[in-house]
Amino acid sequence: MDLFSRSWTALRTAVGELSGEDWERPSGCAGWLVRDLVCHLVIDAQDVLITLVTPADAEPSADAVTYWKLVEPPTGDDPLDALIPRLAAAYGDPSLLKFHFDDVGSAAGRAAGLADPDLRVGTQDMVLTAGDYLSAYVMEWTLHHLDLTAHLPSASGPPAETLAAARASLEKIAGASFPASFSDTDALLIGTGRRAPASADVAALGELAGRLPLVLG
Template sequence: MADDVLSVLTGEIDAFTGALAGMPPAGWEQPSRCDPWRVRDVVGHVIVVLSRVPDMVAAPAPERAGTTAAEYYRADGRFSDDTNDERVRTAQRRAADPDAATLVRDLADTGRTVVEVCRDEPVDRVVRTRHGDAMLLSDFLTTRLVEVALHGLDVADAVPREPWLTPAATEHLLRLLFGPQWPTALAVAPDPTTLLRRATGRAPVTPDEAQALKSLGLRPLTLG
């Protein structure tokens, strides 16, 4: 497949893994903004959402795509109370091993598996998500980049430490949120990471800033 989003995702997983490898033990137990998850549970969730990719690629391909990456994050049953509860439990189970090094290896191994199963897929490969969406694999990998990058910010804020978000991931996500005119949106924030935070509910915005983001074409994502 075209390797743009796959290479960006790989770089972000590598950055996340590297940051976790150097994290002090107490950092893993810090509460996160993704209540009730601790940092370790956020990492468990990231591993879970990546681990679904190989099974999707192995399954028969739908005839055509009907959902984009932005449309995937729509407010429907995928963010119902029951689904969110199961999402919480699944992440906690994945993160249950007390050995943080095991979680770091799990993330690295899962990321490598995603690359292995996706790199030879055709550019027009379509997959079916667990929510029933038929999507281009490249669009679904963009949703995995959303999960890795934004939850990376959640972990960095919880520890706390400077975020490790890669420039390539930042640009890819801002393009998802604002479209090809995304550079114009940089005028409403002091830096790209702050813009990403504001556009995804990870930093407060004033009413004027919210209106400015909307006027710049922000496509809000429902993120649970």
């Protein structure tokens, strides 16, 4: 839960530093501008708030790793994915989107800080402890922080400890380790298909190369 707070605070800070043309630059999510990604993060923050007030009585059916499922790469046909750019554009002035993100994002951060880590919560037909649910979101925040800064070279990236935690989670999902020569950022970008591996990377990956990208859903 501490890593949730660190990753979310760092991402919110990076969004708060956006200005001018930053909002219209491409993000690391194919087809989405930075403004579209931030709009998606508003929905993510709402999901956190909803889940933390959705208690469940059943035994946990997932943890911080099994929360994530490997899915087929997106085709662009998903209705929600198509809706995001329209929602983002509807804000008009990016300052309104920034305000909404800060408002909902701050609330999600406070709710996470107040949550009992042993509380069982329900989401997406799964039951997890709040601690595991929030730990799963370290992956979400870290990957989207990399997406946010993909074309903003002067922007601050994710904290080192959350990069390491996200890499460890991705390796558990993959059931294999990325080469030690890969930085945590490289492992996450190449592992999830955000960056195409160079020929040397493919050689270092060995059999794992044939299983990439690992698309999480």
